[in-house]
Amino acid sequence: METTGARWSLAGLLGLWAVTRVALLLFVFKVYVFPGPDVTSDVSAIYQGWYEVLRTGTFPQEDVTWQYPPAAALAILSPALLFWLDYASAFFVLAFTADLAVLLLLHYAGPRPGHSLRGAWVWTVGVPLLGPTVYARYDVMVTAVAVAALLAGARHPRVMGALTAFGALLKVWPVLLLVAARRRSAWVSAIVTAALLAGLFGLAMPGAFAFLTFQRDRGTEVESLGALVFHVARHFGWDGQVLLNYGSVEFLGPYVDVVSTAALALTGLAFGWLLLWRFRAKRFLPHTLADAAFVAVLMFTTTSRVISPQYLVWLIGLAAVCACFRGSRMGWPVALVLLASLVTVLEFPVWFAHVVASDTLGITLLFLRNGLLVLATLLAARVLWRGTVSAAAPAPLPAQAARTRETPLPS
DSSP states (O other): OHHHHHHHHHHHHHHHHHHHHHHHHHHHTTSSOOSSSOTTHIIIIIIHHHHHHHTTTSOOTTOTTOOSOTTHHHHHHGGGGGTTSOHHHHHHHHHHHHHHHHHHHHHHHTTSTTBOTHHHHHHHHHGGGGGGGGGGSTHHHHHHHHHHHHHHTTTOHHHHHHHHHHHHHHHSGGGGGGGGOOOHHHHHHHHHHHHHHHHHHHHHSTTTTTHHHHHHTOOEETTSTTHHHHHHHGGGTOOOEEEEETTEEEEESTTHHHHHHHHHHHHHHHHHHHHHHHHHOOOOOTTHHHHHHHHHHHHHHHTSSOOOTTHHHHHHHHHHHHHHBTTOOOHHHHHHHHHHHHHHHIIIIITHHHHHHTOHHHHHHHHHHHHHHHHHHHHHHHHHHHHHTSOOOOOOOHHHHHHHHHSOOOO
16 A cells, blocks of 8 residues: 555656646747746847857856856856757756756655655745746756755765865855765865866866956845845835846945945855854754755845845755755745745746836735745754754663663762
8 A cells, every 4th residue: 555655646746747847848938928028038148148159168258247157158058969959949958857857866865764755846846836937047957966966965975075066166056065064075075176177167268267256246136135125215215226237137326235235244144153053063964964055055045135036946956855854854944935936936027027116016025035035044044053053962761871870970
């Protein structure tokens, strides 16, 4: 009976994944039109433009919208593998393949002792909540690398280190996966891999690190936590503007630099909390690596000057890895991330015009989405701290307790 139930559960998982992914493909290939602005334009215009520059052997260092570390070039160039398809179609197919790879990784890990198929279910349910944006950005590819790194962490720390370094050179944030890594081999592997890859890109392609300047100069994006200040302030006479700037829709005007600086300060506080946790943590269990990575990425996403919809793909992937471990207590934060993903697709792309206009609907959606992320961050941090720092020591066995009572105190 248990085997039959497991088969039905697996059939349901695969069936739901197939149905939802076909729907996403139908939207990105424009068989059906998804509400709101066209989310695929980044692929056909921006990514393809970068592709034309990158294939010449240089980075688009004159383009301020290029804000990614050097290995991102591999993701942008990857559609060349499917040379019989046009660029956009090839990109969508590869994004779909990365999505499938994550499912297979989580499904492979599920039957192991101490693991569960819940992670595969979280991924299957969570991704379509973001709509076609998932397949129209390369973040799903980065997330696949991050999921592979975390699942390899316990048994193969060197593999984890190498994959983490590669992921960080794709889009920086996977470096946070190492926050709870205790094996020296993981850190050495990450440092060596990062140094080798960065050196190769630096020598082979001019402009490999121009992205550092472009990232520094970004402002406050309209979907971020800090942007709520200006959404409300516009109703009280604030005379700033909403413009396309550095590749995203941002607020420009009085006090924007103050809010951007405050966001950076919050990120600094988050980093300080993570350092404090790392020094105070005493109890490391098999799921701690995933839980800590989830908390770290939540903190840096929520406090960022930019919270683009595709950032939720990272959180869904890490949430799925947490759910993959039976011992993880991240259930509520995972559920809140899934709810935030559902609200995200409403604020972008469905009703993004209302967000840009700072009207009641737009502000409500942002308060709800960002509020869910803040709550998820606080709850996840509390769970991590209580499970690793404040956790009570295990009670002694009866025989040990008896021996303790019988042992005389030194005089």
